[in-house]
Amino acid sequence: MPREVSSPCGVECCRRALKRRYAWTPAGIDDPGGVKDAAAAFVRLPSPTWFAGSMHDTLLLFGATGDLSQRYLFPSLVHLWRDRLLSPGFRIVAVGRQALSDDEFRAWLRERMANEVADDPAVVEELLGRIAYVSVDLRDEAAIASALAGYADRPSVSYLATPPDLFVPVAQGLKAAGLLEGESRLVLEKPIGRDLASARAINAALRACLDESRIFRIDHYLGKAAVQNLLALRFGNTLLEAVWQHRWIESVDIFVGETAGVDGREGYYANYGALRDMVQNHMLQLLALIAMEPPSALDADSIRDEKRKVLRALRPMTAADVAASTVRGRYGAGVVEGRAVKGFVHDAPVETFVAVQTWIDNWRWAGVPFRLVTGKRLAERATEVVVSFRPVAHWLFERPRRGRERPNHLRMRLQPDETIELGLMGSLAAPEWGALELRPMSLDLQASSSPQRRIAYERLLVDALRGNQTLFVRDDEVESAWQWIDSIERAWTQTAQPIVEYPAGSWGPAEAEAFLPPVNGHRGGQA
Ligand SMILES: NC(=O)C1=CN([C@@H]2O[C@H](COP(=O)(O)OP(=O)(O)OC[C@H]3O[C@@H](n4cnc5c(N)ncnc54)[C@H](OP(=O)(O)O)[C@@H]3O)[C@@H](O)[C@H]2O)C=CC1
């Protein structure tokens, strides 16, 4: 629970403002100047008063009637407005395909936002009053330009929550309308393309419309406080950074399990599959944060330069490796969280589960396997990174016998809860008499209180409005990631790699057992 905050004047509104301010910072009120601050400083946000004069106040939201807008973007905007983290003159231009009046759009949105700020419904009304709705077919650049030219009076942020084939026509329409001039910015949802060639084409076309320094590519995992904490842990602790390399680390596992299915996104998913939908972006970003060299500073390009080097060093997959180094699966019917669910049925040969073992060909990570596993309709929703260390050089103890000892591991759970577990060996749990006997022990580290977590998009919306690119993906990162993904897709095609069915509610295909993280308990590795 967040600690109670007292305001200097004792007035309720002041108390609430303080609470809002502190709840927002990644380190939170319970960690003022604490360990997390070392690397989290670059993501720390200033106080609400600071925002008033420093952010753009016009957001053009394309795809305003879509799933992402309804489930994440509008709720995020409602929360930011409630917490006075947007400019006082903030306005939203909601762009959709359907012909709706402003009032019809607001009524539609009001219904969906009803539960967002239940204790203060006026907040939703205030935000709705700042929305204008514009209907336009986004395949028609001239129509975009004529419908939106009236909003070019001040710098704006155009957020493209649309399918990627609309990115270029929309950018060109915006340019023609004068909406990409000066300090105006463009925010793009993932995925940027479907392979390297299409990503390059999109990036090149965007560069013709505006400079890279004003293009913000979203990967919402970077907006998660727990993901930012990976940097804080690595670069804020001598203890970890000193052993963060091939001499001491045996393997790294990145696991993103979902209980949700493809539900409602069949068309998109059939064209992408788990490798393109999750690995190309979120999982490779996690890998890059774990594997990158320490940046010389915490600014956007210093961090992105280092991430890019990691992505370029990923060893391409070949047809000779792919059968042993990957598993593709697709969920069939089963039971998830006590509920019977149907399988994913589609003619397109796409996977809903993928396991990949890969290597980063550089000095730090020589010979260390990185295993990436993600799937839909698995037994549990969990995102974890497990770093397994090498066994000690010389085993002194009788028990467990050499080769049976459990090496140290660091398990960082990023969602749904945030915990860190350090697996150690010790004799505390062993009998007092006889030879010194070692048993596995674990040290569970949790923050003394859980700070209030915001939707990742809240953080990213504010950064885009402020112009901070640190948590956004650069063009060359996207292209390097696709280059590696393409090598896997190519190898799968060449070898006609099968897609194995797994029951919904399981941990994926039995063939992937060896790819699952080696932690105590319920799945994979040592039991
Ligand atoms: N949904 C999610 O959880 C996530 C989505 N994303 C990405 O966000 C983007 C949007 O996804 P999502 O919201 O799920 O997609 P939806 O299909 O639900 O929404 C797409 C939006 O684009 C509009 N649109 C499509 N074609 C046109 C057109 N020709 N002219 C005008 N408007 C058009 C749709 O309008 P209409 O309502 O009229 O069809 C709708 O508002 C995608 O790139 C997706 O990959 C990324 C992460 C998560």
Ligand SMILES: O=C1O[C@H](COP(=O)(O)O)[C@@H](O)[C@H](O)[C@H]1O
């Ligand atoms: O981008 C996407 O991410 C979600 C998973 O996000 P999370 O924040 O819930 O972990 C995934 O379900 C979706 O398929 C994908 O497009």
